[in-house]
Amino acid sequence: MRILLLLTLSIFSFATFADDGYRLWLKYDKVKNETKRKAYAARLANIEVKLEQDPTLVVILEELKMASQGMLGITPKVSKTLAATLYGVTLEISTIADKKPEAYEIKTINKHSVIQANTTQGLLYGTFAFIQLLQQEESITSLDIKSSPKIQLRMLNHWDNNNGTIERGYAGMSMWKWYELPERIDPRYIAYARSNASIGINGTVLNNVNASARFITSEYLGKVKALADVYRPYHIKVYMSVNFASPKIIGGLKTADPLDPEVRAWWKQKADEIYELIPDFGGFLVKANSEGEPGPMDYGRTHVDGANMLAEAMAPHHGLVIWRAFVYNADPNGDRFAAAYNEFKPFDGKFMSNVIIQVKNGPIDFQVREPISPLFGAMQKTPVSMEFQLTQEYLGWATHWVYEAPMFEENLQTDTYATGKGNTVADVIMGKTFNYPITSMVGVANTGSDRNWTGHPMAQANWFALGKLAWNPNNTSKQIAEEWVKLTFNTDAESQKTIVNLMLNSREIYVNYTNPLGLHHVMGESHHFGPEPWVSKAPRPDWTALYYHKADASGIGFDRTNTGSKTLQQYQPELRKLYENVDTCPLEYLLWFHHVAWDKKLSSGRTVWDEMVSRYYEGVKSVEKMQAEWAKVKGKVDEETFENVEARLKTQLKEALWWRDASVLYFQKFSQMPVAAPYQKPTRTFEEVKKLVDVYHVH
Numbered sequence: 001m002r003i004l005l006l007l008t009l010s011i012f013s014f015a016t017f018a019d020d021g022y023r024l025w026l027k028y029d030k031v032k033n034e035t036k037r038k039a040y041a042a043r044l045a046n047i048e049v050k051l052e053q054d055p056t057l058v059v060i061l062e063e064l065k066m067a068s069q070g071m072l073g074i075t076p077k078v079s080k081t082l083a084a085t086l087y088g089v090t091l092e093i094s095t096i097a098d099k100k101p102e103a104y105e106i107k108t109i110n111k112h113s114v115i116q117a118n119t120t121q122g123l124l125y126g127t128f129a130f131i132q133l134l135q136q137e138e139s140i141t142s143l144d145i146k147s148s149p150k151i152q153l154r155m156l157n158h159w160d161n162n163n164g165t166i167e168r169g170y171a172g173m174s175m176w177k178w179y180e181l182p183e184r185i186d187p188r189y190i191a192y193a194r195s196n197a198s199i200g201i202n203g204t205v206l207n208n209v210n211a212s213a214r215f216i217t218s219e220y221l222g223k224v225k226a227l228a229d230v231y232r233p234y235h236i237k238v239y240m241s242v243n244f245a246s247p248k249i250i251g252g253l254k255t256a257d258p259l260d261p262e263v264r265a266w267w268k269q270k271a272d273e274i275y276e277l278i279p280d281f282g283g284f285l286v287k288a289n290s291e292g293e294p295g296p297m298d299y300g301r302t303h304v305d306g307a308n309m310l311a312e313a314m315a316p317h318h319g320l321v322i323w324r325a326f327v328y329n330a331d332p333n334g335d336r337f338a339a340a341y342n343e344f345k346p347f348d349g350k351f352m353s354n355v356i357i358q359v360k361n362g363p364i365d366f367q368v369r370e371p372i373s374p375l376f377g378a379m380q381k382t383p384v385s386m387e388f389q390l391t392q393e394y395l396g397w398a399t400h401w402v403y404e405a406p407m408f409e410e411n412l413q414t415d416t417y418a419t420g421k422g423n424t425v426a427d428v429i430m431g432k433t434f435n436y437p438i439t440s441m442v443g444v445a446n447t448g449s450d451r452n453w454t455g456h457p458m459a460q461a462n463w464f465a466l467g468k469l470a471w472n473p474n475n476t477s478k479q480i481a482e483e484w485v486k487l488t489f490n491t492d493a494e495s496q497k498t499i500v501n502l503m504l505n506s507r508e509i510y511v512n513y514t515n516p517l518g519l520h521h522v523m524g525e526s527h528h529f530g531p532e533p534w535v536s537k538a539p540r541p542d543w544t545a546l547y548y549h550k551a552d553a554s555g556i557g558f559d560r561t562n563t564g565s566k567t568l569q570q571y572q573p574e575l576r577k578l579y580e581n582v583d584t585c586p587l588e589y590l591l592w593f594h595h596v597a598w599d600k601k602l603s604s605g606r607t608v609w610d611e612m613v614s615r616y617y618e619g620v621k622s623v624e625k626m627q628a629e630w631a632k633v634k635g636k637v638d639e640e641t642f643e644n645v646e647a648r649l650k651t652q653l654k655e656a657l658w659w660r661d662a663s664v665l666y667f668q669k670f671s672q673m674p675v676a677a678p679y680q681k682p683t684r685t686f687e688e689v690k691k692l693v694d695v696y697h698v699h
């Protein structure tokens with residue numbers, strides 16, 4: 001009996017306090033401040049609806065109900081009219097000053113909190129914004145908020161396969177259970193839609209860019225339709241990655257040549273079939289002639305031929321073709337940095353108006369720090385969009401705490417000088433610089449079937465940040481972190497500050513112990529986990545580490561100036577100047593652009609070698625400091641989350657030491673310089689460290 005009682009008690013306390021992370025930033029926990037809770041409750045007790053019935057209205061009301069029940073312990077009464085003398089929340093469709101369909105206003109008129117928009121989509125975003133104010137315990141007595149997104153397509157790209165695996169996914173398996181669809185709708189699909197809508201995301205690409213043609217077979221389209229139906233009320237459009245060779249693979253044609261009439265007819269018919277099922281289908285995402293994927297060049301055609309062929313099929317349905325610029329050829333003496341620009345710049349203006357070119361933030365591949373892709377600011381007549389990677393392929397998978405928004409911000413705020421000073425990447429992708437008709441920002445998703453969605457609990461913030469930056473690319477990483485922490489951790493101000501600071505420093509710390517001074521692409525070959533700066537053989541030369549760091553007795557780094565690959569010429573002269581001079585190039589980018597002698601004195605007063613060593617060691621020490629800081633919030637945040645992060649920080653420290661020792665011992669072979677005091681040479685040998693990949697990495 002006693003045991004049973006204890007068991008019941010412990011289950012009860014577990015259920016009461018443990019937070020498994022499933023609710024993300026939509027926790028809707030009880031508002032702690034009683035005065036505020038009462039004031040909010042008085043207002044939310046009555047909801048006035050001044051609009052026609054609509055599926056989005058249903059989800060809006062459901063959300064308000066959930067929020068009120070969780071935060072305030074009440075269930076709102078919904079009516080068509082409410083006396084002005086009573087407190088309440090008014091939802092209203094009316095013409096507001098900002099004509100964008102997604103715009104909203106939140107005002108206080110007498111005793112009513114009024115959420116107004118031109119459409120129910122705007123109302124949906126306004127409602128979430130209103131709920132988020134309550135979650136943050138803000139005053140709502142005199143609101144005057146106007147907001148609308150600065151970017152049209154705000155999307156997640158999932159690299160999910162139909163067998164349930166996720167390319168570069170570190171949070172479990174795919175959340176889409178294709179084998180259960182279309183019959184069963186997993187509740188997680190709805191939770192996913194709510195979470196995205198709450199941060200303004202309005203599009204999702206369901207499948208991997210390395211696309212199986214199977215996804216657009218009639219069998220699968222029925223499943224895709226079921227998902228599109230679930231997401232529609234949340235205004236999340238569905239897009240698919242397509243395999244360029246589909247006419248051959250699933251269509252039975254002999255070719256996928258984009259100029260072949262039969263191929264063109266096949267795609268038209270496919271587009272018709274899709275739109276018949278899903279009238280608001282977003283469009284196709286295409287990775288063509290990249291890393292072995294098929295494409296128009298297989299037939300001696302160009303990216304323009306390929307993209308326009310698909311665009312023609314999609315045009316009658318107002319569908320888009322999102323064509324990726326992630327292309328590069330394996331030239332051992334070339335510079336992969338230059339590839340995308342060389343390929344696409346000559347095609348500027350040649351694409352149909354429903355094509356957008358999706359460009360990764362940097363010229364190589366989602367490295368820990370990249371200078372901007374030279375394509376931003378170079379394409380004047382064809383819109384380019386931003387592709388960031390949320391999943392931490394090169395950022396320590398799910399064991400390293402890296403808040404990515406500072407990295408995104410760094411690129412977004414870089415001036416391209418496209419039409420003169422003051423044309424940041426943010427300006428370019430918002431369409432300001434060249435008046436793009438389509439604008440888009442995308443995050444390669446970090447979600448999976450893990451109960452907390454993202455594996456590392458703190459990685460939820462990266463998904464959140466993508467939404468907030470796509471809404472307004474000029475939002476700062478600090479604002480976003482503060483908001484996320486307030487929504488996610490219902491705790492005291494001091495603890496929130498501690499967590500925000502941890503977040504804001506986390507990315508630079510990761511850079512320091514993995515890739516200081518602008519090193520890049522020195523991670524494990526193919527799996528991309530841990531340090532392997534010694535990789536000299538791979539299926540392609542530009543998949544090795546040596547290709548990038550070029551360490552030898554004379555120094556280290558990739559010379560991209562006029563004495564080297566000359567790729568810096570792809571930037572506007574002002575931006576080029578920032579990086580070109582080895583003495584003034586910001587140290588963060590030094591090895592991206594220069595091959596420098598080990599004993600060269602830097603602006604820090606240290607030699608290149610000493611600076612590298614110092615950053616590796618300080619990076620590791622910073623992880624120890626992170627542990628100490630995190631310890632301060634023990635008892636202040638939910639216990640399960642606390643322990644989860646605490647444990648991951650232990651792994652992070654172990655792996656940071658691995659990075660440090662492997663890198664220092666390997667590069668020392670070339671520098672032949674000592675690890676100077678106050679630092680001490682690693683106690684492990686190079687051979688020992690080299691083997692660690694087999695210990696730490698699960699093959």
Ligand code: BDP
Nearest residue numbers: 167168209210287326365366
């Ligand atoms: C690389 C990934 C690879 C992706 C590719 C892409 O290693 O798995 O398929 O990007 O973006 O970073 O297409």
